[in-house]
Amino acid sequence: MPSPRALTDHLDALLEIDDFRDYGPNGLQVPANADVQTVVTGVSAHVDLFSAAAQEGADLIVVHHGLFWRGQPLEVTAPMYRRLRLLFDHDMALAAYHLPLDAHPRHGNNALLAEGLGGLRPRPFAASEGRDIGVRVEFDGDGLGLAELTDRVRDLVGGREPLVVDGGPERIRSLGIVSGGGTDYVHEAVALGLDAFLTGEPAERAFGIARDEGIHFLAAGHHATETFGVRRLGDLLADEFGVRHVFVDVPNPI
Incomplete structure (x- = not known):
């Protein structure tokens, strides 16, 4: 099975991320060790999504709104710790694609x-x-x-x-x-x-x-x-690399 880096390199090239000046980093934001069998996609990187992804056995999570944004605190805050802890405990990688997507x-x-x-x-x-x-x-x-x-x-x-x-x-x-x-x-x-x-x-x-x-x-x-692009990326990865894709839509009224 492919590594997280292999999948995100593919998406980086597809979306031409180097051509964009964005509000945060595009591509792989948090690495993991396991090869990817299951990709979970969702709109925004937060605890509810990460918990649902862990239940699905995700090895890679792909989101539109990632963890890191221009102007946010430079220290690891308590909410950031909870998010990172879920990723680390379940060995889940995280990638984000904002303006390119x-x-x-x-x-x-x-x-x-x-x-x-x-x-x-x-x-x-x-x-x-x-x-x-x-x-x-x-x-x-x-x-x-x-x-x-x-x-x-x-x-x-x-x-x-x-x-x-x-x-x-x-x-x-x-x-x-x-x-x-x-x-x-x-x-x-x-x-x-x-x-x-x-x-x-x-x-x-x-x-x-x-x-x-x-x-x-x-x-x-x-x-x-903004549910459409990440869902499409997951489908493309499933077709190209033979991984399982699950889109998780955490309800959000905003």
């Missing part, structure tokens, strides 16, 4: 959201640290009504009701997508003349921006919009 044109969160919503002709959108991380798409014909787009978003994220600010045109023919906490990219969507913008976690200012600028704003949950 948002941005990937085939396997990223935004590309998969666009595909799931039926968007056509995807193009890069929303520059972060020098790289576009979002996707903008079109809807042919008469486009979609806001109710239909809302229904598609709700179904795609597993039934969660999105927050919707009705500020745009009657028919939606263009949509910008930035998963997670992407509220302020709505300004780029406005500048491009897009009819609607979808993100995960809203900020209060989004209401006024949407109504004043004439664009629909939808927020479907930070966590809910």
